[in-house]
Amino acid sequence: MPPVPSARNLKELPKFRDGLSYLYVEHAFIEQEAQGIGIYDQEGLTLVPVAALGVLFLGPGTRITHAAIRALAGNGCTVAWVGEGFARFYAQGLGDTRSSRRLQIQAKAWADPALHLKVVFRLYQRRFQEPLPPDLTLEQVRGLEGVRVRAAYAHWSRETGVPWQGRSYDRGNWAASDPVNRALSAGAAYLYGLAHAAIVSSGFSPALGFIHTGKLLSFVYDVADLYKTEVLVPAAFLTVAESDLEVERRVRQKLRDQILGSRLLERVVEDLLWLFSGLGLPEEEAEEDDPTRPGGLWDLEGEVEGGVAYGGPDPGEGP
Amino acid sequence: MVVLILEKVPRSLRGELTRWFLELDTGVFVGRVSATVRDLLWEKVVEKAGEGRCAMAWRTNNEQGFSLRLHGYQDRILRNFDGIMLVAVRNAEAVRKAEKLKRLARRAQRELDNQSLD
Numbered sequence: 272m273p274p275v276p277s278a279r280n281l282k283e284l285p286k287f288r289d290g291l292s293y294l295y296v297e298h299a300f301i302e303q304e305a306q307g308i309g310i311y312d313q314e315g316l317t318l319v320p321v322a323a324l325g326v327l328f329l330g331p332g333t334r335i336t337h338a339a340i341r342a343l344a345g346n347g348c349t350v351a352w353v354g355e356g357f358a359r360f361y362a363q364g365l366g367d368t369r370s371s372r373r374l375q376i377q378a379k380a381w382a383d384p385a386l387h388l389k390v391v392f393r394l395y396q397r398r399f400q401e402p403l404p405p406d407l408t409l410e411q412v413r414g415l416e417g418v419r420v421r422a423a424y425a426h427w428s429r430e431t432g433v434p435w436q437g438r439s440y441d442r443g444n445w446a447a448s449d450p451v452n453r454a455l456s457a458g459a460a461y462l463y464g465l466a467h468a469a470i471v472s473s474g475f476s477p478a479l480g481f482i483h484t485g486k487l488l489s490f491v492y493d494v495a496d497l498y499k500t501e502v503l504v505p506a507a508f509l510t511v512a513e514s515d516l517e518v519e520r521r522v523r524q525k526l527r528d529q530i531l532g533s534r535l536l537e538r539v540v541e542d543l544l545w546l547f548s549g550l551g552l553p554e555e556e557a558e559e560d561d562p563t564r565p566g567g568l569w570d571l572e573g574e575v576e577g578g579v580a581y582g583g584p585d586p587g588e589g590p
Numbered sequence: 591m592v593v594l595i596l597e598k599v600p601r602s603l604r605g606e607l608t609r610w611f612l613e614l615d616t617g618v619f620v621g622r623v624s625a626t627v628r629d630l631l632w633e634k635v636v637e638k639a640g641e642g643r644c645a646m647a648w649r650t651n652n653e654q655g656f657s658l659r660l661h662g663y664q665d666r667i668l669r670n671f672d673g674i675m676l677v678a679v680r681n682a683e684a685v686r687k688a689e690k691l692k693r694l695a696r697r698a699q700r701e702l703d704n705q706s707l708d
Contacts, residue, residue: 291653294671298695300687311687315680317669332695523672531653 290323292465292530295353295523297330303338321346325472325536326464328353349468353460371566373474376547377490381479386550390481393546397497423500431512450515454507457519458526459495462503465530466494469539497542502529592628592648594619596635599642603635636661 299312308327310317319327321342326349329335335350343350380386388409395412396403398419403412428435439452448456470477470490480489482496506525510518530536565578596604596617604617610631611619623631628648635644643662650657658675660668669678678684 291674294674296671298691300691310676311684312691313688314667314669315678315688316684317676317678319676332691332698520672527653527673 290325290536292527292536293326293328293461293523294319294324295328295330295461296333298332299334301327301329301333301335301339303336303342306342308339308342321348324348325468326351326461328461328464347468347472349464349471351460351464351467369474371474373547374476376550376552377475377479379552380547380550381481386552387481389550390546394482394493394497397542398500420500423504427504427508431508433508433511450518451507451511454510454518454522455503458503458507458510458522459499461523461526462495462499463488463491465535466539467491469536469543470494473540473543475543494539494543498533498535498539502526502533502535505529591620591622592646594621594631594635595645596639597643599635599639599644603638607631607635632659 296310296312299310302309302311304316304318307321308319310319321327324343324346327343329350329352331354340350380390391409392403392412395416398416403415407415424435424438427433433451435451436449438455439448467477467488475490477491478487478489480486480491480493483489483492486492503526506522506529507518510522510525513521567574567577592611594607594611596607596619599617604613607613607619610623610627611621614620628646632644632646635646639662641662644660645663646659647656649655652673654674658668658677660666660677665680667678667680669676
């Protein structure tokens with residue numbers, strides 16, 4: 272079967288830079304409508320253009336169909352379920368035309384201690400305005416990061432007049448947390464969802480974290496932390512400065528404004544690619560001629576052709 | 591850039607709009623006006639539309655890249671999803687599903703009340 276000649280198509284167009292960050296829905300049915308999804312709730316049927324969407328957050332009282340999930344996955348949209356206390360889990364599906372090249376580079380960097388450390392320093396450096404001195408130890412950089420984060424909270428507390436007594440993570444009693452901590456936790460859930468969507472749509476793994484390790488979302492925390500003090504902290508303090516009421520809902524609008532103002536959607540993909548470039552790993556940028564071609568089979572001597580039934584006199588299409 | 595779509599409106603209103611807009615198709619106007627002129631024109635359009643329907647879209651600096659207005663639609667409303675404007679349609683299936691959601695919400699509330707009694 273001759274390879275199909277490559278053609279530019281809508282899937283190649285940059286998704287994150289041109290899209291919407293997230294949509295939050297609750298108390299609704301979500302079904303496929305035409306080529307997108309429809310939200311059925313008390314207001315009627317609301318159509319959503321999914322090609323432009325990064326994350327769909329499903330709040331309490333939502334039901335979603337198989338067809339809707341397929342429409343979302345086909346467009347590279349991450350689906351995240353958020354509960355009352357902002358417990359969350361994610362679903363994402365990817366077509367079989369996606370390459371694992373970037374993920375393999377990430378895995379190699381993760382597994383090599385010297386490269387791992389290099390990526391860790393890059394993750395820290397990205398948060399600071401000025402370049403860090405190259406001779407700092409990891410412990411020293413962590414100390415500087417702690418100072419930077421505390422200074423950010425203090426700055427926005429002064430700027431907005433919202434009192435700040437430190438970060439509290441009382442997971443057992445959501446309502447008892449003070450408003451700014453509730454806004455921070457709610458906003459963090461949305462920022463994590465967005466980081467997750469960016470990681471997956473760029474072809475990386477959410478699990479292979481570098482600063483954070485040991486969780487299936489470790490890399491999500493790494494990426495979200497690049498932008499937390501710039502985007503989430505002002506959104507939370509500005510939300511609470513307006514009112515103590517319904518901070519979990521109102522922080523969504525403020526966060527969206529901060530995301531737009533900081534050009535986060537454009538930057539997150541650029542930052543992901545930058546993290547793993549120039550590490551000395553092979554980075555052949557050759558585009559696949561035919562994304563539907565079966566992947567290769569691993570061999571000691573190098574990759575052998577996939578989609579072939581070996582061991583017979585007449586090699587044909589295999590499993 | 592502003593796009594204006596008018597249906598079942600007086601002919602004189604459409605004629606008047608050609609002072610500012612290009613009438614691309616019957617009732618479809620495209621042009622570029624300042625925010626002040628845009629808002630004043632919308633007031634005029636709504637005032638003179640009678641039983642007609644009016645929709646306006648214009649470029650703006652938000653995440654979607656545009657803003658929307660509707661007037662005179664019986665079956666369509668704009669909805670704000672934390673800063674994202676989407677269009678809700680009230681058709682027969684939507685009404686039926688809304689009723690079902692209401693029943694589900696009531697049932698969930700009863701179950702919650704029953705738990706509280708224990």
